[in-house]
Amino acid sequence: MNVQNDLNETNAINDLNEVDSRLWYVIQTKPGDEHRVETHLLNQEIEIFLPLLETPQYCNGKMVQRIKPLFPNYLFARLDLKLHYYNVKWTRGVSKILGAGDGPISISEKVVQTIREKVGKDNLVRLEGEWKEGDIVQITSGPFKELMGIFQKKMSDNGRVRILLSLIGVDIPVQILQWQIRKAA
Numbered sequence: 001m002n003v004q005n006d007l008n009e010t011n012a013i014n015d016l017n018e019v020d021s022r023l024w025y026v027i028q029t030k031p032g033d034e035h036r037v038e039t040h041l042l043n044q045e046i047e048i049f050l051p052l053l054e055t056p057q058y059c060n061g062k063m064v065q066r067i068k069p070l071f072p073n074y075l076f077a078r079l080d081l082k083l084h085y086y087n088v089k090w091t092r093g094v095s096k097i098l099g100a101g102d103g104p105i106s107i108s109e110k111v112v113q114t115i116r117e118k119v120g121k122d123n124l125v126r127l128e129g130e131w132k133e134g135d136i137v138q139i140t141s142g143p144f145k146e147l148m149g150i151f152q153k154k155m156s157d158n159g160r161v162r163i164l165l166s167l168i169g170v171d172i173p174v175q176i177l178q179w180q181i182r183k184a185a
Contacts, residue, residue, distance in 0.1 A: 021080045021081075021082065022047075022078050022079060022080050023078065023079070023080075023081075023106035023107075023109075024049075024076050024077070024078050024106060024107050024108075024109060024111070024112050025076070025077055025078075025079060025081075025097050025098065025099075025104050025105075025106055025107065026074055026075075026076060026097070026098040026107060027041075027074065027075050027076070027077050027088065027094055027096075027097055027098070028073060028074055028094070028095040028096050028097075028098055029073050029074065029075065029093050029094060029095055030073070030093050030094075030095050031072075031073055032073075033073075033092075033093030033094075034050055034069045034072070034073065034074070034075055035050070036092065036093040037075060037091060037092075037093040037094055038050050038075060040091045040092055040093065041077055041088065041091060044084070044087055044088075044091070046077055046078070046079050046084055046087075046088065047077065047078040047079075048075060048076070048077055048078075049075065049076040049077075049078075049112055049115070049116070050069060050075040050076070051069065051070040051071070051076075051115050051116075051119065051125045052067050052068065052069060052070060052123065052124050052125065053067070053068060053069070053070045053124060053125045054066070054067050054124050055067075055068055055179070056159070056177065056179045063177070067124065070115070070125050073095075074098075076107070076112055077097075078112075081104060085097070085104070131151040131154075131161070131178075131181075131183065132151070133151060133152060133153060134150060134151065135150070135151040135183060136148060136149075136150060136151075136183070136184040137149055137150070137151050137163055137181040137182065137183055137184055138181065138182055138183075138184045139163075139176065139180055139181055140180055140181060140182055141180045142176065142180050144165065144174065144176070147165055148165075148166075148184055149163035149164055149165045149166070149174070149181075150163060150164045150171075151163050151181070152164055152173065154178070155175055159177050159178045159179060160175050160176070160177060160178070161175070161176060161177070161178045161181065162174070162175050162176075163176060163181065
């Protein structure tokens with residue numbers, strides 16, 4: 001009976017070690033192969049996290065929303081290097097597992113968790129809320145490109161914001177798409 005108990009304890013410890021040995025790594029993919037790699041790794045029963053983002057893009061003179069990876073050519077994989085290293089390394093579409101010269105380096109679980117907390121109901125990462133009233137912003141495209149302004153408020157759910165531009169000594173409120181501005185350094 002003691003042998004059976006020892007065997008059960010050993011199996012339980014091995015199960016704990018197996019869970020603890022799975023860490024998050026950043027997988028670099030070949031250009032545009034994020035979804036291919038995601039599919040192949042999921043087929044190998046490896047946990048994957050590919051954060052996606054809806055971004056505006058001009059197409060035939062119109063602004064359309066496209067869903068793209070938050071980090072182009074990268075995704076996160078939770079794996080045990082002893083078990084999965086060569087399978088992942090030689091998966092079609094994988095360029096490499098990021099690390100230093102002496103091998104892959106895991107990333108903190110908190111990094112993945114922080115990104116996951118920003119994922120909305122539609123499985124897209126939401127970066128809204130990055131501006132507060134009074135933030136200095138720079139316009140990155142359009143007729144006011146390169147001008148600096150002060151963020152005033154979000155106008156609508158479809159991405160319009162109001163900023164104040166100081167032109168000729170007068171503050172003028174301008175409505176613009178939130179994707180056309182960035183925080184000034």
